[in-house]
Amino acid sequence: MKRLIIQFLLGLLPILVFAHGGEDHGDAKKTSISPASYFSSEATSEIYEVLLKYKPIVPGKETSLRLYLSEYNTNNPIDSAKLEVTVADNPNIKIAVVRIDKGVFELKTTFPAKKAYNLVVNINSYAGIDLIQLNNVEAGKELAPPATESTPHSNWYSSNWFFGLIGLLLGLLVMFFVNKSRSRKMITAAIILFCLLPTATYNTVSAHDGHDEAGASKSGGGSTTFIVEKETQFLFNIQTQKIGTGDFNESSLLLGTVIAAPQGRAVIQSPQAGKIVSLRVTPGQRVGKGQVVAVIEQQVDAGTQISIISQSNSVNAEYEAAKAQYDRLLGIADIAAKKDITEAKARYESAKKNKALFDANTGRNTGSTKAITLTSPVSGIVGTFNYAIGAVVNSGETLFEITNLDQVFVEAQVFAADAEKLKSATGFTTISNTDTLVYKLKMINAAQSVNTGNQSQKVVFEIINPKSQFKIGENVNVRMTGTNIIRQVVLPNDAITDVNGKPAVFVKDKAEQYSISFIVKGQSNDKFTVISKGAEDGERIVTANVYQMKMMYLNQ
Numbered sequence: 001m002k003r004l005i006i007q008f009l010l011g012l013l014p015i016l017v018f019a020h021g022g023e024d025h026g027d028a029k030k031t032s033i034s035p036a037s038y039f040s041s042e043a044t045s046e047i048y049e050v051l052l053k054y055k056p057i058v059p060g061k062e063t064s065l066r067l068y069l070s071e072y073n074t075n076n077p078i079d080s081a082k083l084e085v086t087v088a089d090n091p092n093i094k095i096a097v098v099r100i101d102k103g104v105f106e107l108k109t110t111f112p113a114k115k116a117y118n119l120v121v122n123i124n125s126y127a128g129i130d131l132i133q134l135n136n137v138e139a140g141k142e143l144a145p146p147a148t149e150s151t152p153h154s155n156w157y158s159s160n161w162f163f164g165l166i167g168l169l170l171g172l173l174v175m176f177f178v179n180k181s182r183s184r185k186m187i188t189a190a191i192i193l194f195c196l197l198p199t200a201t202y203n204t205v206s207a208h209d210g211h212d213e214a215g216a217s218k219s220g221g222g223s224t225t226f227i228v229e230k231e232t233q234f235l236f237n238i239q240t241q242k243i244g245t246g247d248f249n250e251s252s253l254l255l256g257t258v259i260a261a262p263q264g265r266a267v268i269q270s271p272q273a274g275k276i277v278s279l280r281v282t283p284g285q286r287v288g289k290g291q292v293v294a295v296i297e298q299q300v301d302a303g304t305q306i307s308i309i310s311q312s313n314s315v316n317a318e319y320e321a322a323k324a325q326y327d328r329l330l331g332i333a334d335i336a337a338k339k340d341i342t343e344a345k346a347r348y349e350s351a352k353k354n355k356a357l358f359d360a361n362t363g364r365n366t367g368s369t370k371a372i373t374l375t376s377p378v379s380g381i382v383g384t385f386n387y388a389i390g391a392v393v394n395s396g397e398t399l400f401e402i403t404n405l406d407q408v409f410v411e412a413q414v415f416a417a418d419a420e421k422l423k424s425a426t427g428f429t430t431i432s433n434t435d436t437l438v439y440k441l442k443m444i445n446a447a448q449s450v451n452t453g454n455q456s457q458k459v460v461f462e463i464i465n466p467k468s469q470f471k472i473g474e475n476v477n478v479r480m481t482g483t484n485i486i487r488q489v490v491l492p493n494d495a496i497t498d499v500n501g502k503p504a505v506f507v508k509d510k511a512e513q514y515s516i517s518f519i520v521k522g523q524s525n526d527k528f529t530v531i532s533k534g535a536e537d538g539e540r541i542v543t544a545n546v547y548q549m550k551m552m553y554l555n556q
Helices: 002-017 160-180 184-220 230-235 302-331 338-362 546-554
Strands: 039-044 048-054 062-071 082-087 096-101 104-110 116-125 128-138 225-227 239-242 245-260 265-269 274-279 292-299 369-375 380-382 398-403 408-414 427-431 438-445 457-463 475-492 497-499 502-508 513-518 520-524 528-533 540-544
Touching: 039 128, 048 116, 048 128, 062 082, 062 230, 082 096, 245 457, 245 520, 274 369, 302 338, 408 475, 475 520, 497 546, 502 546, 513 546, 540 546
Parallel strands: none
Antiparallel strands: 039 048, 048 062, 062 104, 082 116, 096 104, 116 128, 225 513, 239 540, 245 408, 245 475, 265 398, 274 292, 292 369, 380 398, 408 457, 427 438, 427 475, 438 457, 475 528, 497 502, 502 513, 502 540, 520 528
16 A cells, blocks of 8 residues: 555656646736837037927928927027028028927928938027037838737647656656655665655746846846936936036034023023012023113011111211211301311212212112112023012022023044044034024134043134024034045035935936935035045936936836
8 A cells, every 4th residue: 555655656756746836927017118108319518408399290291399498518498599590401491499498499490302301400598609500300210119018939848748758757767667666775766856856846847936036136136227308308307417526625523502691691591589569671682791781679587677767866866967967068158177177078979979878789779679680691591481570589599591692612532533634624614503504603702621431622712703592501513624636527416415324416318317426425414425435427316306307217
């Protein structure tokens, strides 16, 4: 019984092996190619880029062609241009030019014969005068027909029936030799062969499938080149810039924090415990130096009140006595001694000053309360309040802050690698988080000590004309420009985007053809980046609306 089972499996196994894994070569993936929907002809000069697009031209009938005119370096559409279009070697063909939109013109004419024509475009605009020839404008040519879906031819020797028949014959042959042999070794070898053949079957099928996968990967991978029609370029204002090798000053970044200037921030605190009875300002209000901002009513105990009244009585009594004595001596000045009059006047002036000083400190209030007036020591903007009217505050508690952002400093951390560059730096700049303007900095204090934790040095910079765009405590990057000049290909930072985690730029190859190029970045500053690899001198790089280009590339 066991021999019969082994014989059956040995006869069935070659059929499974040569069945080829159920793969059908005749069911290849069907593909279709989208034909072009228009003809085009393009030409460029140092000033202009001209693209002519047209449908199939019928000889002898009026046809309409669309001409797109843009600047060669920037891709900006040319507006208010005067165009004269003629046919080379055939001045009898008249071509009417009508402006449709900015950079878009319509040409109307009739081509008499079925052949290729060369158009000469005479351009006169603000960019300059130029003469450009568009070649091979073919009349009578039809668009390529759509590609039909085809099925790859299947050969007879690649059919599953062929491999199944071969497997059946080999299985019968193996069964014949097993039946003739009575040896246990022969049966054991057959069993081992039965166990190993499935592995060989899997490897054979997988290896054959690998051809299709490689081909599919080769043909189905993402292309680095894609088409953006001229209408779309004008619609999204896709702009380019012709790059070149230039001088780039090496720079370094320092991490800084905005701090207030010495005279740019004031803390309004209560000098004594008391109750807030008046707030003369509101949050966000601009106040001047010396302006009254709040009044605090101080509670006075009985002992202090008695002392104040006693001192008030003494000061008033001394003032009245000195005044009476001085007035009496003035009345008899003709017989009184001059020395007595001088002493009386000095006593009166001293008593008068003491009374004025006492009244100023007590506010002419000798009752159970005392009013304390708080004034602003600086000019600036009032911040948020910590207390409201009627609140009781203790001595030293902060009511609010006044900040002047017209002058602010930046405290930057400088590590050992950049410390030496400070001495030879040619300039310092920073960018605010609220706008894109570049602000200059002035170093006003070099480091006097080193942080023992991270060995960094603190350097203080003053922002020149900050325009109130920086907030106290804001983190900013300080760009330190050095004297070392690098001469390499330099790109604007706006031209660089991130695609699949890699920095890349978009290069304009033709009028409607763009390609993506992954780059290797070098040194950079606020506006430009050095490109070590991926961009070449003379290429036209997309610098405006790069995000739209990225979306069109990813959606191709």
